[in-house]
Amino acid sequence: MERIVGIDLGTTNSLVAFLDQDAPRVFADPETGSVLVPSVVSFPAGGDAIVGERAKALAATAPVTTIQSVKRFMGLGPEHLSASDRLRYTFVEGEAAVVRFRIGARTYTPPEVSALILRELKRRAEAALGAEVRKAVITVPAYFNDSQRQATKDAGRLAGLEVLRLVNEPTAAALAYGLDRRNEGSVAVYDLGGGTFDISILKLERGIFEVKATNGDTRLGGDDIDERLGLWFLAAADLPAETAQSREVRALVRRAAEEAKCRLSSRDETEMAVTLPDGTRVARRIGRSELEELIAPIVERTLGPCRQALKDAAMRSEDVDAVVLVGGSTRIPLVRERVRALFRREPLCDLDPDEVVALGAGVQAGILSGRRKDMLLLDVVPLSLGIETMGGVMTRLVERNTTIPTGVRETFTTAVDNQTAVDIHVLQGERELSGDCRSLARFSIPIELAAAGFPRIEVTFMIDANGILSVTARDVRTGKEHSVDVKPSYGLTDEEVERMLEESIDHAEEDVAARLLAEARTDADTFLRQIERTLAEAPEFLQSGEREAIDAAIAELRRATAGRDHDRIRDLIERLNAGTAPLAQRIMSASIKRALERKAASELAP
């Protein structure tokens, strides 16, 4: 049976879980017993990358070659980097659209660094399950935009994982809670992690988890609190500017701040101490109330999104039946106090806030593998999607908090006579002007010459269950569908991902053709099993002659898998797939009919 794992790829720590029987469990390190893999990757000169606990230990001594919180850089371009980012790491400046870390002579994109963390999790799961793992569900912050989601999918691919689904972290947490408590009603999930903040409001009803609204900030979390506390320490210690500016000292201070922050969640006062590279020990005492004063503005920044999410869900805070806390930063007493005050109720935190997202990812993996049929997530797109129209205006095609998957079609025309092509600029965000929204992609479609206002260009947006957008455009007058070459504004192209994959494989050992053949054969086998299952389960939907045509195509594909031509295998898979599309359509229609009949019947029942 196919093993699908659930992965929480966190800013600070990552975990991997699996649905065992009916309950999810997270895999621990067999030696240390720890379930957390620190999301830290260190690149020692001339050696292999080090991931996790050992890399974290190197963060203070080798801060420039050790990357922490890589998640904060996913899906970004160099222009999104802050001054403190540049203080911390060295980046490739200029030409590239995607952020690249410079480590010695090499450069790494955030998806490549994340892939190393994913590989570590994959190894851990494979060791625990005693079998290869090739498929995964990965969680992402609900407020991640399209570029950030794509980057996460790319990371999975680079790690040798097929990412079956990206699940929003708060939704995954709700799934774990829903499973645990079997409760119904409305739930607010407040998720403050190491680097990101999400608020989601859901309605739970008989196994359906329907997200009503979500909001957040993808650059707000425990890291900001550590940074704030670190700055306080540097000011209080009054170190010479040269010392205070050094990357080594900043890394040491950051570590000390993180530890002091954690201690202050259970104590009223603590000592924050750093031993500088020259051996001098610097220490300052800090009380909880002082910390709270420092971080209050950061905690305050989470409340606006909460109010907006309530408003978008058309609810008042008192309408919420339960509030769930997720993420390590919700251990901070001030955070709990603010959440309690906003929702006027005691928040729930009985599941470990570090594990709950991974547990939910494990449940979702179980749903996708067909092992749990009683639960279903209906999630939403967090930010509006649209295109740039005349005057640099963002015209929305899909509003935020629209349930996914969804599709929409809109017709546009030209503003200038005799345009030969139309440029389409795809945007995401809530602002009125395109310049204030996030650019996702640009492409151009050729059109027939005409006066302004005459051409009709139909743009179709399709958003899948991962919240990832695909766009097609068509010149209505010629009826020509243009295969659109979308250039992601802040993402990797398929070719780049392919090249990275090639580079990551040891060429001395690897025969590329043999690998392509093996992959094509595996895919053909899976595909043939699926088709045969469909044929066996739904013979009544076949039309006359259809079975014969499909059988012939199956036989041809089988013959091809015995051969060595991987391109031919791929072509035949494609052809057989197209040949079964009408059958699939008929089965789906019957499902619609059956669902409504069943619903009508249940109404008649006493």
Place this chain on the structure above:
Amino acid sequence: MAMDTDSTLCFECGKPAAGQLVCSGCGVVQHGATEEPDFFALFALPRRLSIDLADLEARYYALSRELHPDLFQTRSPAEQVASLRAAALVNRAYRTLRDPVRRALYWLTIHGEALGRNNDRVPAELATQVFAVQEKLEELRERRQTGAAEAVEGEVRESHALLRRQMRALEERLQETFARADRSEEQAASLAETKALLSELHYLRTLIRDVEQELEPEWSAS
């Protein structure tokens, strides 16, 4: 790019729905590249403007339990694509029908009476009111620059409350119109009335949003 003002208000569906969702003969879903089934038929509901929302939700959940792509992950690629399309359609239909304004706009569209984007007629009183509120908002912005904005802010809050009351009254009238249209006594008159109400609602909604934006700016990251 510009909005195509010639085309009808492509609010949810491109065309008047030709034909049914499920062919009664063979059970084939009738959605090709451009044609879409009737959203009411999709939920096996009559084309009526008044809808029992709890019943609609139950129908939506029942369909989602059959069609959602999560349930097709182990099936063939063709079935996965069919499920994605079907679920996207059901989601859009539900979003359209559960909101009275979107539902009414859609209903007008399938009756060949789409609301134009630029040629909405607005009653003179409403236009005057919109103008007055916008002026007040402008004054509020200026006062905020120079200080002492409290008095004006109070006035804006008052008009906000008034606008909300007007909005509720309009929504009630819309429901009454729905009931009349469903009894189809005077179909043509109902169509015209629904159209007029919708354009008023549209103006009020936009105005309320502007006022709220000024009183309590919407939180947005970008």
